[in-house]
Amino acid sequence: xxxxxxxxxxxxxxxxxxxxxxxxxxxxxxxxxxxxxxxxxxxxxxxxxxxxxxxxxxxxxxxxxxxxxxxxxxxxxxxxxxxxxxxxxxxxxxxxxxxxxxxxxxxxxxxxxxxxxxxxxxxxxxxxxxxxxxxxxxxxxxxxxxxxxxxxxxxxxxxxxxxxxxxxxxxxxxxxxxxxxxxxxxxxxxxxxxxxxxxxxxxxxxxxxxxxxxxxxxxxxxxxxxxxxxxxxxxxxxxxxxxxxxxxxxxxxxxxxxxxxxxxxxxxxxxxxxxxxxxxxxxxxxxxxxxxxxxxxx
Amino acid sequence: xxxxxxxxxxxxxxxxxxxxxxxxxxxxxxxxxxxxxxxxxxxxxxxxxxxxxxxxxxxxxxxxxxxxxxxxxxxxxxxxxxxxxxxxxxxxxxxxxxxxxxxxxxxxxxxxxxxxxxxxxxxxxxxxxxxxxxxxxxxxxxxxxxxxxxxxxxxxxxxxxxxxxxxxxxxxxxxxxxxxxxxxxxxxxxxxxxxxxxxxxxxxxxxxxxxxxxxxxxxxxxxxxxxxxxxxxxxxxxxxxxxxxxxxxxxxxxxxxxxxxxxxxxxxxxxxxxxxxxxxxxxxxxxxxxxxx
Numbered sequence: 302x303x304x305x306x307x308x309x310x311x312x313x314x315x316x317x318x319x320x321x322x323x324x325x326x327x328x329x330x331x332x333x334x335x336x337x338x339x340x341x342x343x344x345x346x347x348x349x350x351x352x353x354x355x356x357x358x359x360x361x362x363x364x365x366x367x368x369x370x371x372x373x374x375x376x377x378x379x380x381x382x383x384x385x386x387x388x389x390x391x392x393x394x395x396x397x398x399x400x401x402x403x404x405x406x407x408x409x410x411x412x413x414x415x416x417x418x419x420x421x422x423x424x425x426x427x428x429x430x431x432x433x434x435x436x437x438x439x440x441x442x443x444x445x446x447x448x449x450x451x452x453x454x455x456x457x458x459x460x461x462x463x464x465x466x467x468x469x470x471x472x473x474x475x476x477x478x479x480x481x482x483x484x485x486x487x488x489x490x491x492x493x494x495x496x497x498x499x500x501x502x503x504x505x506x507x508x509x510x511x512x513x514x515x516x517x518x519x520x521x522x523x524x525x526x527x528x529x530x531x532x533x534x535x536x537x538x539x540x541x542x543x544x545x546x547x548x549x550x551x552x553x554x555x556x557x558x559x560x561x562x563x564x565x566x567x568x569x570x571x572x573x574x575x576x577x578x579x580x581x582x583x584x585x586x587x588x589x590x591x592x593x594x595x596x597x598x599x
Numbered sequence: 600x601x602x603x604x605x606x607x608x609x610x611x612x613x614x615x616x617x618x619x620x621x622x623x624x625x626x627x628x629x630x631x632x633x634x635x636x637x638x639x640x641x642x643x644x645x646x647x648x649x650x651x652x653x654x655x656x657x658x659x660x661x662x663x664x665x666x667x668x669x670x671x672x673x674x675x676x677x678x679x680x681x682x683x684x685x686x687x688x689x690x691x692x693x694x695x696x697x698x699x700x701x702x703x704x705x706x707x708x709x710x711x712x713x714x715x716x717x718x719x720x721x722x723x724x725x726x727x728x729x730x731x732x733x734x735x736x737x738x739x740x741x742x743x744x745x746x747x748x749x750x751x752x753x754x755x756x757x758x759x760x761x762x763x764x765x766x767x768x769x770x771x772x773x774x775x776x777x778x779x780x781x782x783x784x785x786x787x788x789x790x791x792x793x794x795x796x797x798x799x800x801x802x803x804x805x806x807x808x809x810x811x812x813x814x815x816x817x818x819x820x821x822x823x824x825x826x827x828x829x830x831x832x833x834x835x836x837x838x839x840x841x842x843x844x845x846x847x848x849x850x851x852x853x854x855x856x857x858x859x860x861x862x863x864x865x866x867x868x869x870x871x872x873x874x875x876x877x878x879x880x881x882x883x884x885x886x887x888x889x890x891x892x
Contacts, residue, residue: 316715317711317714317715318711319711320707320708320710320711320715321707321708321711321712323703323704323707323708324704324705324707324708324767324771325708327700327704327760327763327764327767328730328764328767328768331742331760331761331763331764332730332733332738332761332764332765335738335741335742335745336733336737336738336741338741339737339738339740339741342740342741349744393619397616397619400612400615400616401616403612405609405612405613405616411616411619411620412878413874413875413878414620414623414624415619415620415623416874416878417623417624417627417870417871417874418623418627419874420821420825420870420871420873420874420881421825421867421870421871422824422825422827422841422842422866422867422870423825423827423842424827424842424843424845425841425842425844425845425862425863425866425867426626427845428844428845428848428859428862428863429626429627429629429630429860429863430626431848431859432629432630432633432641432856432859432860433626433629435642437644438642438643438644438646439646440629440646443644443645443646472622472623472626476623477885480882480885481885484882529731529732532734533734533735533736535736535827535828536827536828536842539827539831539845539846540827540845542849543846543849555734555736555828558736558737559736559739559828559831559832562739562740568740568743568744571740572740572741575734575736575737575738575740576737578734578736578737579732579733579734579737582732582733582734583732586728586732587732
């Protein structure tokens, strides 16, 4: 083959990959390589300020972490936060979607309004709620007092910390679930529902037998995302308290990672915390993704 | 017998939906009201809707034009009101850069995914979902070490690079979806007329994808605009972005709550503007590929 033909043939084969290259290079050098480096680091003990070079310790970081009761408590608290907030998000999200899909007027206005919290900055959301939740002069306690409930220390009381975080998380993110449910509901063929109504099915029966199964793949995707994103909760807690909250009651995995890093600068140890978080996310995430791929949804 | 029930049902629905709207929008409205009060009026009990003289832009002036207020040095020295313009500027620069870079990279990558037959398409789709699974907080450890080593600590680049990397997978996925809807014939016609592939992409295809591009741009922008932990770790001072301004208002004493409100309002302008104008396309982008048809 002539040189010209050779280069042309090479270009034809390599060409497509060249287009892909810039994006891939960026993601590889900034995400993939550092994460692999961090994985390796998690098997070492290294305080860059004190020690010149890392010391290999094998699985000791992980064993120390997973064996410590306080860390187990943190994981449980994080998972509990995920369960409670995602559960509530689905309750409200699905409920709102059903309402909005039932032919009410002004649906798009309602939808737009509900969507606003979702796009806001989470730490700014915390800022917005801070004056509202203030124990002494906050407007929430004022309104509660007016209907006869005593005002509470939403931000200062350790026993209310979890509730406050959950409420803020649900407030901001229920629209996400609502969106997915709405999209799915809109694609339900009307004839099936009409036929069911003719057959005498009531709302609950239609919900169980037709709507929910139809929405199942969307529920799975929305669930996947919400679980993944709630596991890494950080911004709201830091926005409210600048730390792990009163008596560290707001200490979820993400906060623990950061605090530990800032306090001890043991990057090897922190890398193992990061990987535990990643593992937790991956276990749930990959489980979902595989089941989605199996169904051919993606 | 059915008709009265229907009217009642409709009223009930609206009642529920309206109470939902109140719950959702109350914190936002209250924040706006707080930002329009004089600082001392934000902590009175029982709370007031407006200051005695009506709404005032004092808090906004404190944040944006501190020099125009007498006695500014006092609370600036005490650190009670942050150097807001710095945060604002940094956020704008970082978010815009991230948007541009990620759009370019994603457009190229999405084009190749959409137009060429790739071996391992499924692997790439899987890979894209995989990268979304990575918590940014996990990334701060290696990135912190690398950033320090490269001497990029507390610079715009320290944020633009990771944000672009974070935005690329989703942007690529979204653009590929939009690209798939643009018929190949148009580029082929342009190429027959003598354009290279790149040129035909730029001149013919992208203009047709304007709404898709906008939706993707909005997502990339918001990724950068709203990100917190990485900014906290990699750009805590000179290059600090708006989400970090929340850190300046920690503590219960000596906080100018009206400035808190004003900061929250200003920081929320881009997201709210986007959702109001680009709602349809943002929704499409979010739920893309999730529904059948």
